[in-house]
Every structure is written in C-alpha cells, then in structure tokens.
Amino acid sequence: MKELWKIFSKGLFDENPIFVLALSLCPALAVTTSVINGLTMGLTVLFVITANNVVVSITRKWVNDKVRVPVYITSIATIVTVVQLVLQAFAPSLYKALGVYLSLVVVFAIILARAEVFASKNKVIPSFFDGLGMGCGFTIAMLIISAIREIIGNGTILGISVFGSGYNPALIMILPPGAFILIGYMMGAIKIYTKRKESKQVKGSES
C-alpha cells in the first residue's frame, strides 16, 4: 500500500508534469483561460493517461520492442477519440471551447513518456496508480494556472464574481501574452522554491 502511495504521490509534487518536468505546456497555456476549460482538459488527460498506462501494461509482453511507439500512439489516439465522442455527446459547449486542443492530447509528450518509462516495465496496478498520480498532478497544475488567469483576467472563478462590480479586469491575463508571462514567472518561483529546499536538505545533512 505504501509503495502504491509513493508511486501515486510522485506525480503530484516531485515529478509534476507541468511545473517540474515542463512537458505538455501547449495545453497548459492554451485552454487555461477559464477554470472550467482547464479542469475539463485536466480530467481528459487524467483519464487518457490512466487508461493508456493500463492498456500498455497489459499488452507489454506481446508488443515487439521495434513497433512499441506506433502501438502506444494508436492506443492513445483510440482513447482520445472515445473522450472526444463522449464530450461531444454530453457537453457540446465544452467540446467546442477546447476545439483542436482535444485532438492534440494524442501527441502530449507526458502520456507517451509515462507509457515508455513506467507502464511498459511494470505490472498493471502500479501502472494504474502512476497514471492516476501524473494525471492528478497535471489537473492540479491546470487548476492553479486557470484560476490565476480567470481571477485576474476576468474577476471571476467558475463564473462567480470574486471582487464585485468595482473590479476592472486586466484582460491581458486571458489573452495569449498573459499566459506566457505568467508561466515565465511561475517557473522562476519554482526554481527559487526548489533551490531553498535543496539548501535546507544540505544543511540538514551537515548538522
């Protein structure tokens, strides 16, 4: 049980796909204009990465090493298509808002990387938790970014007004430039944080 928690939690913090590994930034910037879009994208990736990890892990003994990448891509594309059809049927407005970025989940580096690095070498249950952890880490990152952008850029969160009517929203945060600048500063902040943590650890080991 402890092992599984370890596998699960490393995706949340130590190897967070967006903040630490800096993979799959395209969606993190493109669809985080509002919390609901960011959340949908996060959950989509969570589902795809978990399902794909399970599929890859189950089939790992039969897939020839030479053709493994095409096999992974086909499996990811199939799962993404399922999500697309489900969203199109039950949440057409969200499907429209996410647009082409939903199809592009297929080529997210993080999903292929988890299949290659973890699921192709491990049993089904650890692979499931690895996918779940990475997906949750991704979703949390999307939530943080989209919440900041929606609050500053629109003065709302999930459509509910935060600052009241007197607030004059800074539109730039919702427009593309704001996304780039926000991510830039966030990366700086993470760098400072990890550096502090490292120096603390060094001090701890000395004493």
Place this chain on the structure above:
Amino acid sequence: MQEYLTLFIGSVVVNNFVLTKFLGLCIFFGVSKSLNASLGMGMAVTSVITLSSMLAWVVYNFVLLPYGLTFLTTIVFVILIASFVQLLELIIKKHAPALYNMWGIYLVLIATNCIVLSVPLLSVESNYSFSMSIVYAIGSGMGFALALVLMASLREKLVHADVPKALEGTGIAFILAGMLSLAFLGFSGMI
C-alpha cells in the same frame, strides 16, 4: 485571389501558431537558442506541414468523408503523419544525404509534434479546398519560422543582459515570448 491572400497573411501573423495558439512550443523553446538551428527547423517544419496536409486532405476527402469515417480522423491523421515523416526521412537519407545532414535531426523531432498534427486537422475542420489548404499550411509554417527566427535573435542578445537569477533559462524565455506575443496582438485588427 483576395481570399488566398487573406488566408496567407492571417496564418502568418494574425493567427500565428506559436504566439497566439500556443502550438509547437516544445520546439519553439528548445531550438530558439541558436539562429542557424532556427532557420533549419523553420524550413523543415514548413515543408513537412505542407506535404502532410496535402496528404491528409486527400485521405480525408476521398476516404474518410465518402465512407462516413470522420470519427476516426484523429487516429488516422496521427498514424498517417508519423509514418509519412519516417518515410520522408528514409527517402532524404538515401537520395539527398547532404540535405539529411543539415535537416535530418529536425525531422525526427517533428514526427509527432502538435503543430504538424494541428494544421491538417484545422484545415479539414474549416472545409478548405485543396489549394486553400496548401496556402494555409505554407502560411502556418512560415509563421512558425518567423516566430522562431525572431525569438532566436532576441535570445542571442539576451546572453549579454543581466537577468535575475531565478528567471534564467526557460523563465525569461517565456516572458520574452509573452512580449513577442503582445507585439503580434497588434496585428489582430488587420483582417
């Protein structure tokens, strides 16, 4: 003629793929450290996008649409483009080794990249004719190359600048891209 021009300018500057649609960011931040590599990458991406959207258009309009298989578009396009780029790599390696030595490494990188997949998807979604989809692809590729070259020139100057320690590397590159994107926002009223 008019609409072709509008489409072209629109895809190069107004709807620049990197700076307003956030596609191809991995290459954008990875390659833009040197100007030479950016030029090569820009060329490689433009030609691959153009060829693969021609191919994708043909497959979509002659196979997927008549047989009612449009729900398979994503799967088909991914496999089509990935295998096409591999094939292109083999052909260039055999018949034009000099070209391969110059651009070969970039081809491997772009086999499964979001910008190469998204241009055919978007042009199919917008129901462009064959010639329009070619213009759209060339425009998008050139827009990508333009952003890449601009960014590379800026980053070469950045080496001499005094950047706060925490923002060194990717951090400042993102902020710089934000500024560039702000400049490109100025084009938005053009069309």
